[in-house]
Amino acid sequence: MGKAAGDEEQVVRVDFGFRRELAEKVEGNLASFCYQCGACVGDCPAATYGSEFNPREIMLKVLYGLGEELLVPDSVLWQCTNCYNCHERCPQEVKPVEVIISLKNMLADQGIYPDFTAKVIETFEKTGRTTPTGPMVDRQRARYGLPPLGPVPMEEIGKLIEPAPEEGGTA
Amino acid sequence: MNRFAFFPGCLIPARHPAMEFAIRQTLPKLGIEIVDLEGASCCPDPIYFKSKDKLSWLSVAARNLTLAEELGLDIFTNCSGCTATLSEAWHLLQDEELRARVNRRLARIGREYRGTSRVRHIVTLLRDVAGYEAVGESVIRPLEGLKVAIHYGCHLLKPSRIMQVDDPNDPSVMENLVVALGAEPVRHRNWYLCCGKACQSDEIPSNMMRDLLGTVQEQQAEMLCMICPTCFGQFDHGQMKVARQFGEDFHTPPVYYFQLLAFAQGVPYDGLGFERQRFKPECLHRFEGETAPVVASGADDRAAE
Numbered sequence: 001m002g003k004a005a006g007d008e009e010q011v012v013r014v015d016f017g018f019r020r021e022l023a024e025k026v027e028g029n030l031a032s033f034c035y036q037c038g039a040c041v042g043d044c045p046a047a048t049y050g051s052e053f054n055p056r057e058i059m060l061k062v063l064y065g066l067g068e069e070l071l072v073p074d075s076v077l078w079q080c081t082n083c084y085n086c087h088e089r090c091p092q093e094v095k096p097v098e099v100i101i102s103l104k105n106m107l108a109d110q111g112i113y114p115d116f117t118a119k120v121i122e123t124f125e126k127t128g129r130t131t132p133t134g135p136m137v138d139r140q141r142a143r144y145g146l147p148p149l150g151p152v153p154m155e156e157i158g159k160l161i162e163p164a165p166e167e168g169g170t171a
Numbered sequence: 172m173n174r175f176a177f178f179p180g181c182l183i184p185a186r187h188p189a190m191e192f193a194i195r196q197t198l199p200k201l202g203i204e205i206v207d208l209e210g211a212s213c214c215p216d217p218i219y220f221k222s223k224d225k226l227s228w229l230s231v232a233a234r235n236l237t238l239a240e241e242l243g244l245d246i247f248t249n250c251s252g253c254t255a256t257l258s259e260a261w262h263l264l265q266d267e268e269l270r271a272r273v274n275r276r277l278a279r280i281g282r283e284y285r286g287t288s289r290v291r292h293i294v295t296l297l298r299d300v301a302g303y304e305a306v307g308e309s310v311i312r313p314l315e316g317l318k319v320a321i322h323y324g325c326h327l328l329k330p331s332r333i334m335q336v337d338d339p340n341d342p343s344v345m346e347n348l349v350v351a352l353g354a355e356p357v358r359h360r361n362w363y364l365c366c367g368k369a370c371q372s373d374e375i376p377s378n379m380m381r382d383l384l385g386t387v388q389e390q391q392a393e394m395l396c397m398i399c400p401t402c403f404g405q406f407d408h409g410q411m412k413v414a415r416q417f418g419e420d421f422h423t424p425p426v427y428y429f430q431l432l433a434f435a436q437g438v439p440y441d442g443l444g445f446e447r448q449r450f451k452p453e454c455l456h457r458f459e460g461e462t463a464p465v466v467a468s469g470a471d472d473r474a475a476e
Contacts, residue, residue, distance in 0.1 A: 026225040026269070045365045049378040079372045081379075082218050083365035084255075084329035088339055095330075104222035113222070114371050120219035128212035130219065131181040141184070144192035144444070149184055152212040156280040160234060161227040164275065 015065030021106065022062065028102035031062040033092040040086035040096045046079045053079040055086050055096040062099060070103055071110070077103055078114050125161070128152025173300050174204040175291070176239040176246045180253040181213050182400040189444025190400060193433040194249055194293065196465065200309050200436060201301035208238045208246070214256035217326070218369045221256070229269070230276040232260035237277070239288035247291045249429070251399035254334065255326035257290040262333045292327055292336055294398055294428070298344050306351040310435045312458050313353030319431075320357045320392030320423070321345045322383075322406070324399040325365050348428060349396060352435040359386040366402040367409075380405070380413045384421040393454040394426045403427055407449050424450040437463025 023029035038056045046053040053076050061069055070077060077100050086096040107113065113121065124130050129152060138148035183190045198205055214232060215221065221228040236257060239246040248254045264270045264286055274283055297306055328339040337344045346356040361383040367376030384406075387395055397403055406425035414421055430443050434455055442465065445451050 026229065026263070043363075045367070045379055046370055046372070046375050049382070050372060050375040053372075053375075079370055079375060081325075081365045081367055081375070082369040083325040085325075085365075087330040101221055101225060105225055108223040116371065117219045117222060120216065121223050124213050124215055124220050129181040129185065130213045130216050131185040133185050137185045137188075141188045141191075144188045144442075146184070146188050146191060146195075153210050156210075156234065156282075157212055157231060159279045160230045160276055161224070163224070163227070167226065 012064050014063075015067060018065045018067035019062070022067075022099075022102055025102035025105045027095060027098040028105075030094045031059050031096075031099045034059040034063060034094045034096075035092060036060060036063075037091065039089045039091060040094075043085040043089055045081050045083055045085070050079060052076050055080075055100070058100060058103075059094065059096055062103070067106070071107055071112075073112055074114075075103075075107065075112075077107070078117070125157075128154055128157050173202060173296075174206050174244055175296065176208050176242050176244040176288070177205045178208060178211060178214070178235065178239075178246050178248045178253055178257065180248060180250040180400075181216075182252075182404075183249055187400050187403070187427070187444070189447070190249065190403075190427045190429060193427070193429040193438070193443060196433045196438055197309075197429055197436060198296070201297065201305055203296055203300055206242060206244055208235075208242075211235050211238055214248075214250075214253040217252055217255045217259070226272065226276075228256070229260055229263060230273050232256050233264060233273050233277060233284040234280070234282060236260060236286075236288055236290075237282045237284055240285055243287075245289045245291055247293050247296055249293045250401070251292065251324050251326035252401055254290060254292040258333050258335075261286065261290050292334070292398075294327065294344050294348065295336055297348060303347050303351045306348060306432070307353075309432075310352055311437045311463055312435050312460065314431075314435055314455075314458055315353045317352075317354040317394075317454065317458070318357050318390070318392045319349045319354045319394055319396045319426075320359050320387045320390060321349065321362060322366070322395050322397040322402055322425075323362060324397055324402045327398060345396065345398065345428070348432075352431060354431075357387075357390045357392045359383075359390045359392070361386045366399075366405040368401050368405045376405070376409065377413050377416055380409055381417055381419070384410060384413070384423055385419075387423050388421055392423065394424045394452050396426050396428055396431060398428050400427065411449050422450065424448060424452040424454075426452050434458075438465060 040055040080100050133149045331339045349356040364383050367379045
């Protein structure tokens with residue numbers, strides 16, 4: 001039996017390599033339990049107030065292994081509001097928001113972040129805080145009788161955030 | 172005296188010191204002793220650093236929890252984002268395999284996570300430790316007739332299995348705390364909505380905020396009360412942006428609950444940092460009159476040293 005023309009384009013080839021890599025991330029394997037009911041969509045503010053973001057579709061792409069559609073600069077993943085409604089609603093405990101964060105971890109492995117995210121991460125890795133501090137901040141604090149903000153022990157933080165060899169790092 | 176380790180996070184101490192001041196003013200009056208944590212870092216934030224590497228995020232969160240474990244105290248947070256991170260870390264680290272992975276990292280700095288300190292959001296201290304009645308009794312300026320819309324925010328309530336603060340579908344803690352001040356809580360159609368801060372899109376947060384502020388205004392609320400500094404920033408700075416973008420005027424001042432509590436307990440309006448807000452809760456002026464002396468807290472003593 002010969003195949004009809006165009007059939008080949010209809011075939012979805014599941015990229016299990018991508019799914020295995022995602023499953024390495026903390027809670028990255030949870031999408032496997034998704035049965036596409038859509039409970040995550042109704043209460044999703046990014047889906048309600050925007051036109052591109054849909055958590056059920058993102059889980060479907062994960063199930064099909066369509067990593068190349070999600071792991072791109074300006075990915076729709078960054079439109080997630082992190083409100084946790086999908087986590088609350090999901091009857092399968094998929095935690096779509098956590099799967100999305102694991103996908104962002106894969107993007108981060110490629111060095112891809114939006115500018116604002118990159119800036120906050122840089123501030124944290126340099127100072128141990130995500131909000132910049134300094135003499136101006138301490139002057140404001142003094143107005144309320146509050147002591148200056150001391151430094152964070154960065155030697156400890158630095159050692160903690162270094163990946164172990166089995167996690168792809170050198171520590 | 173009930174003692175708790177205070178995890179102030181980044182945003183409140185650095186950008187909103189008046190909120191920290193209000194907490195240090197109000198909790199001791201309710202029989203809660205604040206014990207400062209030495210050497211704490213960012214929780215780390217559940218949006219940005221968590222997006223980079225969840226395992227590192229979890230390891231730093233576990234380190235912060237070990238600081239409270241060393242003191243043998245439960246830890247409380249004043250920011251819903253910090254609560255989200257620390258509560259989730261506590262929850263995830265019940266898994267033995269993950270705990271072992273994180274403890275291998277903590278061993279690099281001579282620490283071990285044991286899971287002996289529980290995480291509490293500051294509003295649960297008022298509800299469960301002090302009690303609503305004691306909050307009401309501490310008020311010397313009842314805010315009678317003040318219509319206060321409530322913004323619960325996301326991470327106070329959700330995910331409920333992890334946060335364990337209140338029913339995410341029908342919460343009551345914030346309403347009860349507003350009632351304790353003598354004010355009138357106003358529930359609006361969008362009470363459930365997110366502030367939108369973490370969403371990296373031009374369109375979505377603006378649309379959300381416009382809808383939310385519109386429903387708050389329909390209810391003729393005089394302010395929008397909240398318990399998260401990230402939501403606060405979004406409703407103060409963000410409100411200005413949305414007003415400009417849509418050519419609408421909302422005039423809904425956001426207020427962090429503990430500043431409202433401090434005011435009701437008699438701390439003068441001028442000492443609470445409201446002048447730094449873009450939308451100021453000037454409606455509070457009608458309750459001025461009686462004031463109470465500002466109490467010296469541990470933090471004051473340290474500043475004076």
